[in-house]
Amino acid sequence: MKKKDNMLLLSPKLKEGVKVARDQDPYLLIQRQNWLERLSIRFFKQPSCRKIKLDALGEFVVGQLDGKQTVLDIEKRFIEKFGNEDDKALARLVKFLQILEANQWIEWNK
Incomplete structure (x- = not known):
């Protein structure tokens, strides 16, 4: 199996310290936790959390990232809600999850 194929059978979930919030727009709220960020919070009065704006998708x-649903389950719900007219729903979903993983905002359950 390829890495992408393996990813489809895994169940992603948000890491501790990463939450979804909403004011006018939805966003990820990410706590700043490493030592450099803590210094910037303390000495430069930086916010203790980062906000990453999300679109509807x-x-x-x-x-959906609850650690129970696999990527394939999420894809199915994604297509039900948004459609798949250009047949790229899975590619978009996988790329989005790869970005979340690269930023260390999700973890995977097997």
């Missing part, structure tokens, strides 16, 4: 996907 991102908000939907992040809302």
Whole structure:
């Protein structure tokens, strides 16, 4: 199996310290935790959390990341809600999850 094929059978979930919030727009709220960020919070009065704005697709996907649903399950719900007219729903979903993983905002359950 390829890495992408393996990813489809895994169940992603948000890491501790990463939450979804909403004021006018949805966003990820990420706590700043490493030592450099803590120094910037203390000495430069930086905010203790980062806000990453989400579009409707991102908000939907992040809302599905409970550690129980596989990527294939999420794809199915994604297609039900947004459609798949250009046959790229899975590619978009996988790319979004790869970005979340690269930023260390999700973890995977097997």
